[in-house]
Amino acid sequence: MEFLIFMVILYFLPTIAALALRRDDDVAGIFLVNFFLGWTIIGWCVALIWAAASQRSMEVSHVPVSSGRFCSHCGALSPYGARFCAACGRAV
Numbered sequence: 001m002e003f004l005i006f007m008v009i010l011y012f013l014p015t016i017a018a019l020a021l022r023r024d025d026d027v028a029g030i031f032l033v034n035f036f037l038g039w040t041i042i043g044w045c046v047a048l049i050w051a052a053a054s055q056r057s058m059e060v061s062h063v064p065v066s067s068g069r070f071c072s073h074c075g076a077l078s079p080y081g082a083r084f085c086a087a088c089g090r091a092v
């Protein structure tokens with residue numbers, strides 16, 4: 001009986017990993033691949049890799065639009081209204 005429970009946990013390891021890693025957007029897809037294709041070793045591996053893959057999207061909470069100007073020579077951000085780059089001294 002313990003072996004059966006162990007095998008079920010092992011079979012659903014990709015879904016468990018997705019839940020543990022909080023892949024909320026992909027949990028349904030990972031579960032479906034895991035459930036229907038997990039019996040093939042390739043399907044199980046695909047689900048596990050999908051669950052372990054890094055998050056692609058990152059939330060940006062604040063983007064300063066007019067807080068300064070980027071220097072065309074060195075790329076440093078100079079404060080708004082500056083006429084010369086603070087890093088390299090060239091006109092911005």
Ligand SMILES: [Zn+2]
Nearest residue numbers: 071074085088
């Ligand atoms: Zn510069």
